[in-house]
Amino acid sequence: MASQTIYNIKRKEMEKRKLKIVGTTWHVMHQTRIFDALKDDADFYLIHNSWRSWQRKEFQDARPLPENVKFVSAYEPGKYDFAILHIDQQAVNTSIHKGQIYREFNNTIQDIPKVVINHGSPVYPEYCKEVGMTDKEAESIVRADIRSMVKGNKMVVNSHKAAEMWGWGYPIVHGMKTDQFYDLPKHPRVFTALSPGGLDDYYNRHTMNKVMNILDQEYGRTALWAKINCNQGGDFENYKNIMGSSLLYLDTSIKTPMNSARTEAMLSGCCVVQVEGAHDLERFAKDGENMVLVKNDPESIASVCMDLMGERYEEAVKIGQAGKKMAQERFCPEKLREQWLAFIKDELKLNV
Amino acid sequence: MNVKIIPFDKFHGRTHGTIGSSILRAYWLADKWDEASIWNQGEDADVFILQKVYWYEWMKDCKKPIILDLCDPDHWKYDKNLDREELKVAELDGLVDAITCSSEALTKEIKKYVKKIPVITIEDRVNLNLIPKPKKHTEQAEWVVWFGYSGNAREIFKHRHIVDSIAKSNLNLKIISESRFTLQDDFACEIENIDFDWDNFAYQLQEADMVVNPKLPTKQFQFKSNNKTYISWAHGLPVANSGDDMRRLLDPVERQKEADEKYELVKKEHIIEKSIEQYKQLIKEICGKQK
Numbered sequence: 001m002a003s004q005t006i007y008n009i010k011r012k013e014m015e016k017r018k019l020k021i022v023g024t025t026w027h028v029m030h031q032t033r034i035f036d037a038l039k040d041d042a043d044f045y046l047i048h049n050s051w052r053s054w055q056r057k058e059f060q061d062a063r064p065l066p067e068n069v070k071f072v073s074a075y076e077p078g079k080y081d082f083a084i085l086h087i088d089q090q091a092v093n094t095s096i097h098k099g100q101i102y103r104e105f106n107n108t109i110q111d112i113p114k115v116v117i118n119h120g121s122p123v124y125p126e127y128c129k130e131v132g133m134t135d136k137e138a139e140s141i142v143r144a145d146i147r148s149m150v151k152g153n154k155m156v157v158n159s160h161k162a163a164e165m166w167g168w169g170y171p172i173v174h175g176m177k178t179d180q181f182y183d184l185p186k187h188p189r190v191f192t193a194l195s196p197g198g199l200d201d202y203y204n205r206h207t208m209n210k211v212m213n214i215l216d217q218e219y220g221r222t223a224l225w226a227k228i229n230c231n232q233g234g235d236f237e238n239y240k241n242i243m244g245s246s247l248l249y250l251d252t253s254i255k256t257p258m259n260s261a262r263t264e265a266m267l268s269g270c271c272v273v274q275v276e277g278a279h280d281l282e283r284f285a286k287d288g289e290n291m292v293l294v295k296n297d298p299e300s301i302a303s304v305c306m307d308l309m310g311e312r313y314e315e316a317v318k319i320g321q322a323g324k325k326m327a328q329e330r331f332c333p334e335k336l337r338e339q340w341l342a343f344i345k346d347e348l349k350l351n352v
Numbered sequence: 353m354n355v356k357i358i359p360f361d362k363f364h365g366r367t368h369g370t371i372g373s374s375i376l377r378a379y380w381l382a383d384k385w386d387e388a389s390i391w392n393q394g395e396d397a398d399v400f401i402l403q404k405v406y407w408y409e410w411m412k413d414c415k416k417p418i419i420l421d422l423c424d425p426d427h428w429k430y431d432k433n434l435d436r437e438e439l440k441v442a443e444l445d446g447l448v449d450a451i452t453c454s455s456e457a458l459t460k461e462i463k464k465y466v467k468k469i470p471v472i473t474i475e476d477r478v479n480l481n482l483i484p485k486p487k488k489h490t491e492q493a494e495w496v497v498w499f500g501y502s503g504n505a506r507e508i509f510k511h512r513h514i515v516d517s518i519a520k521s522n523l524n525l526k527i528i529s530e531s532r533f534t535l536q537d538d539f540a541c542e543i544e545n546i547d548f549d550w551d552n553f554a555y556q557l558q559e560a561d562m563v564v565n566p567k568l569p570t571k572q573f574q575f576k577s578n579n580k581t582y583i584s585w586a587h588g589l590p591v592a593n594s595g596d597d598m599r600r601l602l603d604p605v606e607r608q609k610e611a612d613e614k615y616e617l618v619k620k621e622h623i624i625e626k627s628i629e630q631y632k633q634l635i636k637e638i639c640g641k642q643k
Contacts, residue, residue, distance in 0.1 A: 024393070072413060
């Protein structure tokens with residue numbers, strides 16, 4: 001009887017104890033959301049790494065760090081429950097430093113389960129372009145190389161479509177604080193935060209560039225593109241103000257898993273104009289209701305944007321509000337927490 | 353004792369072998385020092401040596417002794433906000449436990465600003481395990497070689513008297529560097545450019561007969577270490593710092609005599625084992641002291 005009581009007390013203590021999760025800096029927006037969502041369940045220990053733009057200052061400047069996050073200088077075996085590491089398709093390229101960072105952390109941490117968040121999809125035609133491979137062949141090589149790198153670890157991906165494209169992986173879709181963005185009076189303006197450089201095909205930047213050009217040259221309207229012609233310094237407050245006061249958020253990417261800036265735009269009440277075919281749209285997007293879906297055609301995208309900023313302004317505001325409601329329900333921290341706790345319990349077999 | 357060395361090239365994601373100071377002051381050291389190895393991301397150690405790595409944020413969180421190793425006068429940094437050069441080292445007094453410098457001049461300079469921690473000179477030295485046997489000199493000299501960073505080549509060979517000395521001695525010039533060197537003016541001898549590559553560096557060096565290594569009185573050069581000289585000597589190549597030296601070393605007997613003398617000197621004074629001893633002594637001094 002006494003031993004049963006002690007067992008129950010110990011179990012309760014275990015249940016109460018927060019998990020200790022170790023990792024390193026990588027994708028600040030993505031990571032900050034996990035820290036927030038699991039604030040009552042886990043403490044995070046971020047080991048410094050040598051990637052210049054992932055230093056603590058850059059990290060903190062981009063997003064405020066919650067209290068359950070601490071930076072440490074090195075890995076200490078025996079101190080943590082599991083590790084979260086990060087990769088994307090560029091990690092296969094040995095000439096890019098970030099792949100090396102993953103490999104070395106993967107070697108350094110040996111005593112605990114490791115979860116690898118794969119932020120990308122296998123789309124990386126640049127990788128094999130020099131040797132004349134087709135895009136499909138390149139995808140196949142990227143997939144095989146990533147499988148070999150991740151081997152032995154659990155892989156989390158950011159969309160259901162990404163899991164399908166990789167051929168394996170546990171989808172955990174992002175969720176974020178729904179009240180941290182500003183839904184301000186909407187200027188008839190197009191805003192985007194599409195990644196400003198690298199991986200043109202992956203981000204479908206060709207289309208974005210053309211739309212920007214058409215809006216400027218044919219319609220005399222300057223669209224705002226974060227880190228290109230606005231908010232170059234990456235200031236979060238400034239970003240939220242620009243986004244929150246923009247009527248339209250344009251996303252041309254179709255091969256990236258669940259763009260978080262697009263969700264931030266929805267939470268800011270922007271009407272999202274999204275090129276058809278993006279990951280998991282069928283799960284949450286309703287054309288004309290909570291989002292405007294467009295074909296991958298720069299002329300027609302520009303034309304739709306002009307309509308929405310003109311005659312269809314009221315409708316765009318309405319769509320923006322419906323998108324906001326949907327995002328608040330679907331991409332909230334509670335949903336993200338549920339997914340992570342289920343993963344930790346089911347896949348890592350850890351008590352939470 | 354577990355010593356981890358963070359080399360500049362690795363920290364900045366540069367291709368291995370492209371940063372000479374990392375080879376000399378990190379990899380050659382780790383190769384010969386049983387207790388030391390090259391750091392990997394996330395690894396802990398009893399002592400860290402940061403080779404030209406100013407990782408302030410990590411330094412703040414690291415509780416273990418840190419030695420910052422400097423080999424260039426880059427202790428001035430340009431501050432964009434203030435629009436002026438700002439001392440980097442001023443921030444280091446208290447963040448690291450000791451500073452090592454590759455030349456006495458650099459040590460003297462750093463000591464002006466860093467008062468609370470040991471600042472000592474640990475010269476660039478050679479790892480003879482990784483260098484082939486010294487060259488034997490049997491023929492009249494034909495080729496003089498210079499090796500190093502192309503920016504320095506431009507700086508050195510714009511001085512006409514150096515170029516003229518080579519030409520007057522009927523020597524040809526080989527330049528081993530990461531990028532091609534060309535002279536604006538006509539040059540009365542042949543110039544051969546060789547891409548720097550550690551895999552064939554020794555072969556290329558030993559194909560020549562002597563090394564030209566003039567010292568220039570510029571701010572940059574006054575802090576330079578003597579690594580080019582020691583590396584040359586370790587390969588069995590005499591070093592000519594002037595036209596007189598070049599003319600004297602044309603004769604193979606004279607060159608061999610000088611090469612033998614200098615090789616013995618390297619074995620006595622300039623081998624990496626000496627640096628390891630210095631580091632061990634320094635670690636002993638700083639260990640136990642609370643940061």
